[in-house]
Amino acid sequence: MVERTAVISPTQAAAGRLKQRYAAERRFKALGISAIALALGFLAMLLVTILGNGLTAFVQTNVRLDVTLDAETLGVDAVNPSADALGAANYGQVIKNAMYKAFPAVEGRAERRQLAALVSSGADVSLRKVLVANPGLLGTTQSIWLTADDDVDMAMKGHVSRQAGAEGNRLTDNQLAWLDQLEQRGDVAKKFNTALFTTGDSREPEQAGLWGAVVGSFFSLSITLLVCFPLGVATSVYLEEFAPKNRWTDLIEVNINNLAAVPSVVFGLLGLAIFLNFFGFPRSAPLVGGLVLALISLPTIIIAGRAAMKAVPPSIREAALGLGASKLQMVTDHVLPLSMPGILTGTILGMAHALGETAPLLMIGMVAFIVDIPASPLDPSAVLPVQVYLWADSPERAFVERTSAAIMVLLFFLAMMNVAAILLRKKFERRW
């Protein structure tokens, strides 16, 4: 008899090892899952941060005041004032008077200044709009909701503590007390923030809006599309259908692949040196921005276009040629229509990428502080991502909220474009 208890049999050893190996297998799999979870966790964290910071920007704290539209204070004729006079009238004083009337106990210059600071310094503009639209209100007393100052806004939304002297709270004890009184009277309310979607940039967070940037982005992307789409499609047609296989064609292809990987900031340097300094185009204009973005997106569109044309089976081409079409007729009447969904999908994705591009636009001066809404692609303008960058640099707490809101708007546009691309692909995609 051989003592077998002392010796571990090969099968037993294998079983032991197998256990270890299976454990290693499970560990490896868990590692993979946790990598994915970590990456998606980061994504979730990013979106939650943006949402948490930005959702409140869509409402704005307003203060209700009984404003006496007194002709004398305004400095206009009591009877039939001219439109110009109404436009240039002293609305600031009217609002201050209304504020003093609401708190008759407040005396002294310093205190009164603090009191007036509860209302946004841009409130006079909205009051002007009311009166210019309806001159009959002159001389009457109206109960009007006016935009509150951004410090009040932040305190009301709870982004900074209502305790005086708390971190980030720039309101004084007096101002907080007045704010409490206003709130008790029901004269403070949060209303939808229309300024965010109708005005241009401003130094005052409560008046700063995105509309100028949206219009600027629209102009830039239109220029990009106008330049990039014809050139991109023509290049893909040439390379895919006409180009002979020679070194010249190889050179073009290598160039396109390399351009796709050049850092975008280098394209900004190109735009600065060529478009601004050499051709003398205006700085900060969507025209130049659009041209630079077109150069950046061109490789994307060409690569997508070529892939789409490659997917059209040769039999279609042969059938067209067999029926007597010329090569160009074959392309325009058959290959292009059949590959158009793919080309358009690639174009939309390229445009979406161009919409989010920031660095090259900084190079060509699109970081200027511009209040006006651009009227043409030649006017100085901001674009959405640059607006995000500019607001992110501003120190006021209220701009953190606006920045997040601007990011949400930007992401919304990007999501729409991507959804459009996916739908287009789903609807028209053809498997041959």
Place this chain on the structure above:
Amino acid sequence: MQLLTLMVVLLLLTMFGYRLGRSRALASASGNPRLLHSLPSYHGYYVALWCGLPAVFILAAWLALEPSILHGMIMASLPADLQGLSEERLALVYNEVRNVARYGHVPSLPAVGDAAQHYNNIRTTMFFSVAAASLALAVAALAYAHRRIHADLRARNRVEAAVKVFLVAASTMAIFTTIGIVMSLLFESLRFFQSVSLFDFLFGVQWSPQMAIRSDQVGSSGAFGAVPLFAGTLLISGIAMLVAVPLGLLSAIYMSEYAAPKFRAVVKPLLEVLAGIPTVVYGFFAALTVAPFIRDVGHQVGLTVASESALAAGLVMGIMIIPFVSSLSDDVINAVPQSLREGAYGLGATKSETIRQVVIPAALPGIVGGVLLAASRAIGETMIVVMAAGLAANLTANPLEAVTTVTTQIVTLLVGDQEFDSPKTLAAFALGLVLFTVTLALNVVALHIVNKYREKYD
């Protein structure tokens, strides 16, 4: 506005030419299109091309030449005392003339006002003569082409030849862009290297580009040693790669080897979302959330962490690059032939053993290529570092300190009102040249490796 009107008129004329050519072709075949060599519409296009192209060429040439012609004429007309100014002052004067003329700014000198008046006069005269010339040419060419239309005209071949010229021209655009990039970077860099030596730039360890405006100011020299920038770029990109490569590779492995198709269909697009988020958003996230978080954690443990630490910027950049690494590795892992896996299973290997000992080694060249591509992304990434990395050029390997990068410096040197000719702004182009060369080299190597690898299993 006038230009737009002119273009609309030209467009209408071209469309008119199309109709005219078509109807004349049909008339010349007495209404029977089968007698024509080309379809009637090609005759239309033929006339339209003749009508539109020369006029467009004239307009384009004028648009390109207008600034320099104007510049020359205005300069010649300036009074003698202004002409005696130095070149830079003269450029400023000209700039003012332009602003006064175009945007109605108030002139600082009466001579400038006169010049602005002159500028507007020349500009209007030139525009109307060019408009007249292009319209006359369009009409003449239309008449010429119209006369040439007859049944045997090979209109289709002519039109197609023109289209092919356009196709070839469009495809050279990529080459012109590359040439444009290289030329603009090279010329401005050469100007930079006239004042700063190449050796000092590449190997100097002192970077302080602030140049004094007056010569008696302190620190007027400006130092352009770019080593701290290169080190900072490497540090931040290194951290980014340390985050992105393991996470990207592991998720790609899980996705291609383990995940059920349904899981894959949901998770893969979600991961791609990370690549679609604009970099300015990551920059905001890094500066607002990640950097303060890391600083606070560091303080808790008793470390001093800069509020613009390289770690924060690198970490966020790494997250951004995860999808690049994962989708590129996904491709190469899927390209490994199934037979290799089955061979390993047949020998009794578990799935993870197969992956680690067979699939990954087989896919390694492709993965390395993908990682190199991702690295070139990280090096060229701008917005995250502009918003979350520091501006001070520290030469350090400590990820908790603030460092600056090549791209950050390019942006900070060029944003703001600078005189364009100072070494400070030109330094940005020299940095751009370095950036372009390095990323290009990385890409060429990476694409070469990836292609080589593809051929192996095709």
